[in-house]
Amino acid sequence: MKIEDISKKTDQLIRIEQSDLMPLPYPYDNPEKNPPMKMLTQEQRDRYEASLDGVLAIGIPKPQSAAEEKTFIDKFLSGLAKLFTKENNWTFLQPLMHSLEYCVKCQLCNDSCPAYIASGKKEIYRPTFRPEVLRRIINKYLKKSPLSPPPSQGGPGGLWLKFTGSDIDLNWITVARLAELAYRCTLCRKCAQVCPLGVDNGLITHEIRKLFSQELGIAPKELHEQGTIQQLKVGSSTGLSPKALSNIISFMEDDIEEKTGKRIKIPVDKKGAEILLMHNAGEFISWPENPEAFAIIFDAAGIDWTLSSELVGYDAVNYGVWYDDIQLARIAIAHAETAKKLKVKKISVGECGHSHKAMIVVADRVLTGDLNIPRESALPLLEDLVCNERIKIDPNKNNFPVTLHDPCNMVRLMGIVEPQRKILRKICPQFIEMEPHGVENYCCGGGSGFAIMQSMNFPDWRSVISGRVKLKQILETFHDTISPEIKKYVCAPCSNCKGQIRELFNYYNVWEECGIFYGGLVELIVNAMVDIEKPFIDWEWH
Amino acid sequence: MNIFLALLTYFAYIFIIVMYTIKIVKYLRLPVHLRWDLYPVIHEEKYRYGGSYFEGLNWWTGARQKSFWRALRYLMRDYLYLESYLKKNFSYWLVLYTSHISFVLLIIFQILIIVGALLSLNDIEVSRTSPNISGYFLYRFTQFTGPACFIAGIAGNSGLLITRFANSDLRLYTSSFMYFGYVFHIVLSLSGLIFWLYDGYSFLQYREFWKGLFILNPVSANTVLTCFIILINLHLIYLPFTRAIHYITRLFAFFLIRWDDEPNVRGSMLEKKLIKLFDQKVSWSAPHIQTGKKWNEQ
Structure with a gap:
């Protein structure tokens, strides 16, 4: 297919066929036995624009009139123009302009994209495809070159535009497909890492998402209405209210007692504490053993810490980082205000990758004055506690194969590489690295919000395409111990990565067929603590 | 002629x-x-494996080891071959x-x-x-x-x-x-x-x-x-x-974007610049945005 085909009215631009996909290792080496991707129903196809790849992450309703189409296109163009103004997009203007203007299209980045290679190299998933579409639209419809006035203005630009490679038609279908296409990239930025010219195709995707959200109000509902909007209103993107949190904390205290025999009072809203620990609220609901493990470790080490019950303050997530700068800033400020109110010395972010990047890195230039409260990852503190033996560890309690998944946000995008490894080397005698790992890791496939997006058949796409390389990596790492009788553990110190791995393992039945379990880092630490008698990891799939 | x-x-x-x-x-x-x-950031002390100052406990209290020349050498090597x-x-x-x-x-x-x-x-x-x-x-x-x-x-x-x-x-x-x-x-x-x-x-x-x-x-x-x-x-x-100017813009892309890990410190020049930027009006028009209000009023 050609790039300009994105504007052509066809039933579907590409089709995802099992036979085209990147092969998986044993026991998934027979493509016919692998679960097929769910197809959209005819009703869904009739209602939403699904002609990109037959998958819907956003689900843009089809227009009812020509006027509606025109409004949509006009709004898109006005948003596109705003992306290049300092007042509207100072936040990423320089990186955006660099990436749009200086890509030499050498395609060196192609093989670093997990979605592109997993799909069997489908053109629309190529990391340079999406930016090229945007670049052409900009050249044809936004730039005021005397040689290329848009045909709508009756200029003689057609040939010149073809000559300079800016041939594309802007119609409703182009815009709607581009919106969907912005949600086929996990923003893992592995492609950017290999670019010798510093071009960042992930950033261009991020900016396309912003355009749609900030101008047209279009974003996946899990990120926007049920995500940032809900978080700012109710307190958490999970819908968890302060009262429900209080109940969960009571449950956690009981659960800790049942598992360890110790009654630990989890501190909440303790003024002047050394550390405000912020978790992804998804942990409280889906994996309470993770915040429980933090509580056990901090209690054992005598750390002065607290949780917050303040709205937004008990949920470290900031989905704005994936699609909307205004929402990003609002949530970052709400997080900092929580810490300010509690007069804590610093914020420590639990096992959540994007919260790390949003709160510590990206929001660093949002928080000024007394809102600029020191913020750090919990991993260096955990490293200090484990490696300097501030808690007693018996590594033999973790004598099973363990591998580490590197969450892109805290590793490639933040440079926190070694603390988690030092801990694992100390507490897991059978720790084995994936290849590649560290800053060269592959995304879990759930990055940039994918792990929580449940629209129509998108979860299937996530398991079949974006998570495929990670599954392959995990299976290859445990190649020698792949039998389900040998229990193995993928350590993923990130809530969204865990969510994605859980879905991926469910989809391929990995627990039953290969005996591979997943979980966080702190669970492994507590599992190896000398004074915890019963195993903390229960090896029960749920 | x-x-x-x-x-x-x-x-x-x-x-x-x-x-x-x-x-x-x-x-x-x-x-x-x-x-x-985007890591590795070559001027960082732990650049060999892509580590950053965020690996340190209370990272804001320690002195940063930053090698501009190493970063420049790295880019020059790529220029050379x-x-x-x-x-x-x-x-x-x-x-x-x-x-x-x-x-x-x-x-x-x-x-x-x-x-x-x-x-x-x-x-x-x-x-x-x-x-x-x-x-x-x-x-x-x-x-x-x-x-x-x-x-x-x-x-x-x-x-x-x-x-x-x-x-x-x-x-x-x-x-x-x-x-x-x-x-x-x-x-x-x-x-x-x-x-x-x-x-x-x-x-x-x-x-x-x-x-x-x-x-x-x-x-x-x-x-x-x-x-x-x-x-x-x-x-x-x-x-x-x-795009021939990429010989030069490439340097900017690495130093000003990819390797720009300068933390925002209270009272710094950077903070002053940011405060000014937040004082600009936004014209984004999605329903959740207060169009016409400044960044710091959103």
Whole structure:
């Protein structure tokens, strides 16, 4: 297919066929036995624009009139123009302009994209495809070159535009497909890492998402209405209210007692504490053993810490980082205000990758004055506690194969590489690295919000395409111990990565067929603590 | 024709300098952005495995070890032999490197010709029999860089032209303008090579042309040299419309974007800049945005 085909009215631009996909290792080496991707129903196809790849992450309703189409296109163009103004997009203007203007299209980045290679190299998933579409639209419809006035203005630009490679038609279908296409990239930025010219195709995707959200109000509902909007209103993107949190904390205290025999009072809203620990609220609901493990470790080490019950303050997530700068800033400020109110010395972010990047890195230039409260990852503190033996560890309690998944946000995008490894080397005698790992890791496939997006058949796409390389990596790492009788553990110190791995393992039945379990880092630490008698990891799939 | 060639040359040099200055100033005047680091960050102490200062407990309390020179060396190494391409795709690297070498040699060749003209104006002979060591070496270097850049230009750009056309992944993303660029380089290099052969391998006439430009007394040029001068000047005018400035913007991209890990400290210049940026009105119009209000009022 050609790039300009994105504007052509066809039933579907590409089709995802099992036979085209990147092969998986044993026991998934027979493509016919692998679960097929769910197809959209005819009703869904009739209602939403699904002609990109037959998958819907956003689900843009089809227009009812020509006027509606025109409004949509006009709004898109006005948003596109705003992306290049300092007042509207100072936040990423320089990186955006660099990436749009200086890509030499050498395609060196192609093989670093997990979605592109997993799909069997489908053109629309190529990391340079999406930016090229945007670049052409900009050249044809936004730039005021005397040689290329848009045909709508009756200029003689057609040939010149073809000559300079800016041939594309802007119609409703182009815009709607581009919106969907912005949600086929996990923003893992592995492609950017290999670019010798510093071009960042992930950033261009991020900016396309912003355009749609900030101008047209279009974003996946899990990120926007049920995500940032809900978080700012109710307190958490999970819908968890302060009262429900209080109940969960009571449950956690009981659960800790049942598992360890110790009654630990989890501190909440303790003024002047050394550390405000912020978790992804998804942990409280889906994996309470993770915040429980933090509580056990901090209690054992005598750390002065607290949780917050303040709205937004008990949920470290900031989905704005994936699609909307205004929402990003609002949530970052709400997080900092929580810490300010509690007069804590610093914020420590639990096992959540994007919260790390949003709160510590990206929001660093949002928080000024007394809102600029020191913020750090919990991993260096955990490293200090484990490696300097501030808690007693018996590594033999973790004598099973363990591998580490590197969450892109805290590793490639933040440079926190070694603390988690030092801990694992100390507490897991059978720790084995994936290849590649560290800053060269592959995304879990759930990055940039994918792990929580449940629209129509998108979860299937996530398991079949974006998570495929990670599954392959995990299976290859445990190649020698792949039998389900040998229990193995993928350590993923990130809530969204865990969510994605859980879905991926469910989809391929990995627990039953290969005996591979997943979980966080702190669970492994507590599992190896000398004074915890019963195993903390229960090896029960749920 | 003498006057035309002189005027075209003056214009071409002024044009490229002005255009590149505008581009660079425009780039550097863009506002400070939110952090978008990508690791490894080479100036960081733990760059070997991609580590950052965020690995330290209470990272804001410690002194940062930052090596600007290591970062610069890293980029220079990539400039010297395009390491990233060499590691990933040897055949593409081969043609790309040859074409880049030709470009760099063309710049050096032009500088040598201009310096040679200046020496001649100061009565220093530039020839293989020059009693002056500068004149002798300048002549020899010019003799080497000229044909080397022309031959590399023909080989490298022909290679790129063929590779980008033959490889379907590359062809899809190659515009006619890019093909035109390769052909232009090939034609320019061919004209230079013909002139070198025609001129008796000395480039004497080209130096004389430049001498004339310096004393505002344009000298006549034969047809072969005229073609070469016109092409090289058109090349200078053409360059600002290409991505050739990535030699420079690449440095900015690494230092100002990818490796920009400067933390925002209370009371710092950075913070002052950010406060100003937050004082701007937003015109985004989605329902959740308060259009017309400032960033700090949202």
